[in-house]
Amino acid sequence: MPLIRPFGINEFWIIVLAAQWTIALSAIAFAGGGIGGLLIALLRVSDAKWPRLIATGFIRIFQGTPLLMQLFLVFFGMNILGFAINPWLAATVALTLHASAFLGEIWRGCIEAVPPGQREAATALGLRYFNRMRYIVLPQASKIAVAPTVGFLVQLIKGTSLAAIIGFTELTRQGQIINNATFSPFMVFGTVAAVYFVLCWPLSVLARRMELRFSRATAR
């Protein structure tokens, strides 16, 4: 077998199929980030001071540092805690924490966008924190939240590419591997970019449409 093989249809499919790992990583981080984000958002709008401070600190740290460093810290930090070095687990944990912070901040804004009269009326009707959130505030906030959440999903899918740097073989890493074998970077990274585009662009368009529809609905 020659040392450098040409970029053919097989190489193309290897790259396209590697997208399943990008999708899996995004899906897990999005699901985990959804749970974590809800928790962070609720802590952030809590009436008590300490939960609010903890949530604010969490958000500040994750929004003020690079995702790459978050990945490295989880990757090497897990080793210190006694886990074997595992890029898949490290990427999942880091992206989940990252998504929790960003979704928490996005959803905090949505919760605060619900008119305060709604919360006051619920309190006046005798609803406690949990029921007030469950039946009054969150259903209204979730409508506002859909468009920016889809927008963040695009950012998260793009963010999973950094898992390639800690050695997890998803779309970008697979591109690097194929590039090392074929040495046709123009084709390889063009294909990788095209696959990301196919994943992200429909979501971007969807987010924009929903935002437009929402702003029209509330303009009246």
Added chain:
Amino acid sequence: MYNFNFEPVFAGFDQLLLGAWLTIQLSVAAMIIGLIVSIACAAGKTSGIAPLRWVIDAYIEIIRNTPFLVQIFFIFFGLPSLGIFLTPNSAALVALVVNFGAYGTEIIRAGIESIQKGQIEAGTALGLSKLQIFRYIIMKPALRTVYPSLTSQFIYLMLTSSVVSAISADDLAAAGNNLQSQTFASFEVYIVITVMYLVMSVGFSTIFSIIEKAAFKYPLSR
């Protein structure tokens, strides 16, 4: 129990400071050039010339829907096959400008569209030239409106710039990679670097709010 050992990290702290300085230079240069690109593209997009708008739209959509890491690989590894050779640092700068340009265009376009038509018509009625209208009537208030989005985009750019370490540019993250391969104190090195990034992003947002207070002192309306 793991024993943290920060000594080798602080022994090589000058390397990290040098890296941080390059990260700052890279981000500030990318922001300034990227801002020029953004203003030009936003002007082109709102000019009403259809083919120009399509090209700019394609640029924005492609950049915003692909990861920065792939963009930089494409520029650093892909462009040489077209005969364009770049050093890691200049490839990093080009990639950051191209990336910031796409996000910046959308931000500035939003600012331009927030200017009411009557303002522009008033400018025309006063006999101002096209350039004067663009400079004084459109851009000045538009930049003020979008200033908060632009500054948070800049901080995002600075954090994203850590990715250029993947093509071994000399930024802070790359300085960290070198230091951790010399010292094997990986976790400690990345803790220190992460804190440095945090300090830089807090520092820049403080500087930006001081600039905001100084530059936008004039009242919005009477």
